[in-house]
Amino acid sequence: MINDESSDLALHPEIDDLHALVDGTLSDRQTVAFESHLNHCGFCQERLLDLAAQSSFHQELGSILTRADFSSSEDQDSDIMEVSQTDATTPFSVRTLSCLLDPSDDAAAMGRFDGYDVQRVIGVGGMGIVLKARDRSLDRYVAIKVLHEQFASRSISRKRFAQEAKAAAAVSHDNVIAIHGVSQWKGLLYLVMPCISGPSLQQHINQHAPLNLGDMLRIAIQVARGLSAAHDQGLVHRDVKPANILMPLGTDRVLLTDFGLARMINDADCTATGTLVGTPQYMSPEQVGDGPIDGRSDLFALGCVIVAMATGQPPFEADSTLAIIRKITDVPHQRLSDVRHDLPKWFVEIVDRLLEKAPDRRFADAAEVVEMLETCLAHLQQPESNPLPTVGRRSRHTVQWLVLGAAVIGALIATLPVLFIVTRSTLPQDDALESRLTTTPVPATSSPASATTVESSFDEHLLIEVEREVDWLQSEFERPFAATPIEASSR
Amino acid sequence: MTNPQTRKSLLLRLRDSDDHDAWTEFESLYRPLIAAMARRHGLQMADADDLTQTVLVTISQAISRFDVDPRRGQFRTWLKTIARRATINALTRRPIAIPLGGSSDAWLAELPDNDPQTDAMVKHYRREVFRLAAMRVKVEFASESWECFQQCAIEGMPAKEVARRLNRSIGSVYTARSRIVRRLREVVSELDIETET
Numbered sequence: 058m059i060n061d062e063s064s065d066l067a068l069h070p071e072i073d074d075l076h077a078l079v080d081g082t083l084s085d086r087q088t089v090a091f092e093s094h095l096n097h098c099g100f101c102q103e104r105l106l107d108l109a110a111q112s113s114f115h116q117e118l119g120s121i122l123t124r125a126d127f128s129s130s131e132d133q134d135s136d137i138m139e140v141s142q143t144d145a146t147t148p149f150s151v152r153t154l155s156c157l158l159d160p161s162d163d164a165a166a167m168g169r170f171d172g173y174d175v176q177r178v179i180g181v182g183g184m185g186i187v188l189k190a191r192d193r194s195l196d197r198y199v200a201i202k203v204l205h206e207q208f209a210s211r212s213i214s215r216k217r218f219a220q221e222a223k224a225a226a227a228v229s230h231d232n233v234i235a236i237h238g239v240s241q242w243k244g245l246l247y248l249v250m251p252c253i254s255g256p257s258l259q260q261h262i263n264q265h266a267p268l269n270l271g272d273m274l275r276i277a278i279q280v281a282r283g284l285s286a287a288h289d290q291g292l293v294h295r296d297v298k299p300a301n302i303l304m305p306l307g308t309d310r311v312l313l314t315d316f317g318l319a320r321m322i323n324d325a326d327c328t329a330t331g332t333l334v335g336t337p338q339y340m341s342p343e344q345v346g347d348g349p350i351d352g353r354s355d356l357f358a359l360g361c362v363i364v365a366m367a368t369g370q371p372p373f374e375a376d377s378t379l380a381i382i383r384k385i386t387d388v389p390h391q392r393l394s395d396v397r398h399d400l401p402k403w404f405v406e407i408v409d410r411l412l413e414k415a416p417d418r419r420f421a422d423a424a425e426v427v428e429m430l431e432t433c434l435a436h437l438q439q440p441e442s443n444p445l446p447t448v449g450r451r452s453r454h455t456v457q458w459l460v461l462g463a464a465v466i467g468a469l470i471a472t473l474p475v476l477f478i479v480t481r482s483t484l485p486q487d488d489a490l491e492s493r494l495t496t497t498p499v500p501a502t503s504s505p506a507s508a509t510t511v512e513s514s515f516d517e518h519l520l521i522e523v524e525r526e527v528d529w530l531q532s533e534f535e536r537p538f539a540a541t542p543i544e545a546s547s548r
Numbered sequence: 549m550t551n552p553q554t555r556k557s558l559l560l561r562l563r564d565s566d567d568h569d570a571w572t573e574f575e576s577l578y579r580p581l582i583a584a585m586a587r588r589h590g591l592q593m594a595d596a597d598d599l600t601q602t603v604l605v606t607i608s609q610a611i612s613r614f615d616v617d618p619r620r621g622q623f624r625t626w627l628k629t630i631a632r633r634a635t636i637n638a639l640t641r642r643p644i645a646i647p648l649g650g651s652s653d654a655w656l657a658e659l660p661d662n663d664p665q666t667d668a669m670v671k672h673y674r675r676e677v678f679r680l681a682a683m684r685v686k687v688e689f690a691s692e693s694w695e696c697f698q699q700c701a702i703e704g705m706p707a708k709e710v711a712r713r714l715n716r717s718i719g720s721v722y723t724a725r726s727r728i729v730r731r732l733r734e735v736v737s738e739l740d741i742e743t744e745t
Contacts, residue, residue, distance in 0.1 A: 079727050096717050114729070118701055119701060119704060121674065126678075300594035
């Protein structure tokens with residue numbers, strides 16, 4: 058095709074034809090013909106480029122874009138950057154503060170905020186600013202979340218805000234961040250919370266997704282426990298998302314944060330402006346619609362969080378807020394089993410049920426989810442002594458599968474001493490545990506079926522599936538719940 | 549369940565009416581741009597999202613008050629100007645300093661400070677516009693065409709050399725380059741007012 062002189066054009070192409078070439082509306086034959094003319098005609102090469110854009114645009118393009126813009130953009134975007142006092146790229150936060158703060162006699166502090174010595178700015182966002190400060194009276198570090206005047210004053214009464222914040226503060230639970238106090242200073246509403254050092258689940262997902270089943274279960278259980286405690290107090294979170302789940306360093310505990318407050322302000326905003334504030338990616342259909350909201354809305358969000366842990370992305374993604382909302386309300390989620398082939402069916406079904414569009418079809422409440430997930434985690438750790446619960450009301454075939462699966466596991470344990478030895482070698486040498494492993498009757502097989510009959514009554518396929526699960530369980534035992542060594546801000 | 553008292557977000561109402569085309573179009577165009585600016589400016593993901601949303605909402609409110617005859621061209625120019633201004637202002641000004649009881653988007657009307665920092669931000673913004681446009685356009689073309697464009701237009705390699713490397717004709721390198729440049733120009737001018745003439 059190079060330098061195909063035979064199809065060369067004697068004359069320069071008409072300007073309209075060049076336009077058509079750029080537009081891609083020429084026939085293949087014409088395109089080839091013009092291109093072969095372009096092979097050697099410098100004049101038409103220039104014409105073509107002029108036609109595409111003015112020379113200033115070509116220049117600008119060359120000076121602005123670099124190869125790196127296309128190759129490593131993802132890495133750049135996922136950088137976790139911390140706002141600090143000396144960070145020259147965020148002059149606004151420092152400027153803001155310097156106007157706001159009282160002088161402090163602590164030389165290391167930026168100034169005083171209502172009696173707290175402010176050490177530095179942890180974060181700045183559309184909602185407000187978060188400060189790390191020292192509480193002198195109790196000699197501890199706290200995080201102070203100051204709400205923008207813009208949010209706090211608009212269409213929501215301070216009294217109601219304070220009431221809600223106090224209700225959130227009343228939830229005392231291991232998996233819910235404590236709120237030390239709610240107050241206002243110089244007309245600004247603020248919350249005082251413990252200063253947590255560790256990444257958010259969002260950051261954890263950015264770095265480690267897809268997470269393994271054990272980690273997902275452990276995190277989901279804690280989130281569900283926190284939700285359950287809050288729901289018991291009549292409080293719906295309304296903004297459960299990975300960015301609102303903190304993972305304090307040096308512990309396996311996770312903490313729910315921003316309870317009720319963020320979305321409450323946003324809701325008030327919606328009333329005033331009819332506009333949704335914040336990403337709707339983790340919102341339930343009833344939340345983006347106009348349905349009444351209760352704790353089951355948070356369960357839907359929990360389902361979204363699990364999907365984000367499993368795949369790195371929330372289940373409903375699109376270019377615009379509107380498109381996301383449409384997906385949330387109208388489009389069934391993609392089943393986890395389509396994306397992750399390693400996840401057991403029961404897990405996929407739990408997520409399916411959390412992501413039911415109709416609240417009535419989800420779990421009844423967070424407590425039920427906790428119980429379900431705990432049983433599953435127990436099963437994961439000790440499959441022989443902990444049968445799986447039934448996930449859905451409608452999933453009859455699941456029950457069958459579980460019964461069969463348990464029977465096969467029983468058969469395997471009874472008939473495959475090799476497998477047993479391998480399993481035992483990965484567990485602590487504990488006699489009690491060992492005897493339990495060997496003597497506990499296998500649930501779901503009421504009559505101790507003889508190995509041969511059980512074996513012959515199941516197909517290869519199922520056996521392979523069970524073996525795979527046992528292999529996987531072993532690897533799970535060997536891998537401790539990884540704490541992430543990311544130094545990041547608390548919120 | 550749908551009593552008139554219940555709140556209903558504008559975005560849901562949008563599903564039923566088409567008088568907010570501008571807003572949705574605007575949102576899909578600018579959300580990634582503002583978010584990229586915010587992130588590159590050192591905000592963490594969640595905070596960048598918050599800031600983006602604040603800017604979008606503020607502009608959407610301004611749009612609803614844009615009462616000049618909304619002829620397409622005029623509105624477009626206004627929108628590009630306001631989007632750039634709002635983004636730069638939101639990133640360079642103090643978020644809390646919005647006056648008590650004042651209109652929440654008064655700061656939109658303020659011209660960015662005429663100082664080196666603002667100049668830098670304008671350049672920064674332009675760069676994000678180009679980056680975003682390039683990301684969008686890239687997926688529209690075959691990867692070999694994109695390679696042609698990238699090697700000639702961005703890395704400044706002679707067409708002849710690019711053709712040799714990619715085993716294509718020089719003419720087809722020119723076609724690919726001009727197609728992609730034109731498309732980029734369209735997307736860039738959709739997002740931003742021309743900084744140079």
